Amino acid sequence: MVKSLKNKYNLNMLGLIETKREVLTKYDVARLWGSSNAGWEFVESVGSAGGLLLMWDDGVFKVHNRYKGERWLCVKGVLTRTNFPCAFCLVYGAHGREAKKVVWEELSYVAGLCQVPLCFLGDFNEILHVEDRKGGASLPASAEEFKSWVHDMQLMDLSLTDRKYTWF
Template structure:
C-alpha cells in the first residue's frame, strides 16, 4: 500500500519535532518520507533509524546551505528499489521499481527557494532532468509557489512564479492531487497559503489505487505535513469462487458438510442465510490455504457443487423457515 509523507519541518533539532515525524511515519504506515528544512548536515543511517527503524531503510540527503535548508528522503527498501537519483539543494529525485511492478516510476521531492529567480531556475532544471528520468513523475513538497489567487489568504499571485510552475506542469502533463480537509498548508499570525502540493503524471493514478491527499497535524512547524496514500476504503463484498479442483481433495464433501453444520451455532435468527454463507466462505478460504494440495488441477464438479449446496440449503430452509409454497 503506497503512502508518502512530505513535511517542511522547519528544523529537526528539537525532540518534539523528531518524535512527531516518527509518529506520523508509523501511524500512516509510510513507504516514502520527504523532509525539507532539516537544518542538519551529515545525516547518516543511525540518525535515520531513529526516525524510522526498519530493516531495509534507504535514504538520500542534502546538507544545509549555511544555517538554512537541508533535505532528506527516506524509503522502505523492500517496497522501492532505486535505480538512479539526482539531488540538489532544491530537490531529491529518485527513479526505480515499486514492489512487483515491472515499470519504473519517479518520485521528485521539491523544496522551492524563497527567491523567485531560484524557483524559476529550479523548474527549468527539472525540465532538463526529465529527459534523463523518463519514467512517470510524482512531484511533491514545499513548492513555495501558488497557482491561483485563491491559494493565498490575501488573494495575491506572483504571475511569473505561477507561470513557471504551470509551464512545468504542462510539459509533464501533471495533474494535481486535491487536498482534502484543508484549504491552506502554511500559516502564521497574519497570512496563509497553499504552497505544499502534490502532482502526478496520469500513470500514477493508474498504477496506484485511488490516491488521495490529506494533511497531518503541524505541531511546532508552520507547515502542515502532506500524506499521499492509497485509499484503504473497503469497497464491499468480494465474489467467492468455488474451485472445481477442490473436489479432488480427500473427503471434501464431508468437510463441506461439517463446515455448514458448524455455522448453526453462529447463527440462530430466522433470516440469516447470507451470514451463514459468509461464515462458510471464510471457513473454506482458511481450509483452502492450509489443506489443499492440488492447486493446479481442475475437475468438472460444477453440477456436483450445485447439487450438494442445494441439498444443504434446502435442509436449512425447511428447518428454519418452514415449508415453501
C-alpha cells in the same frame, strides 16, 4: 515540514524539507523511519538553512539512480511487487522569481533523464490558483510562469484533502 505519500502499491515515501542538517547517518534515518529497512537520500543543509531527506521502504522501492540539486533530490527505480519503473523527486522551491525558474529548469532536465512516471512532492513555494493563497486577489507573474511549467510538464496537482492550506 513533512511530506508523505502512500498509494495503492503500499509504498510509504517520506520527504522532510528544511532538515537543517549537514550530516545524516543510517542511525538517524532508522530512528526517524522506525526500522532499519529504510532506503534514503539527502541533500545537506548549508549551515542552518535548507536540507532535504527522502526515505522509503527498501523492500518496496529499489533505487537505480539518484540525482541531486541544491533544492531538490530525485530517486529513480522500480516498485518491486510490480516491477513498475518510476521516480520520486522531493522539492523545496526557491523564493525569488529567477531562482524559481532555475529550479524548474533543473527539474525539467531531470524528468527528461528519468523517462519514467515521476512524482514530485514537497513545497515549490508557488501557487497555481488565487485561492491557494490566503487574501490573494490575483496571480503574481511567477505563479503564471509556474502554471505554464506545470502544464508543459503534464503534471497533475493533487489537492489537499484535509486542509485548505499546508501551514495550518
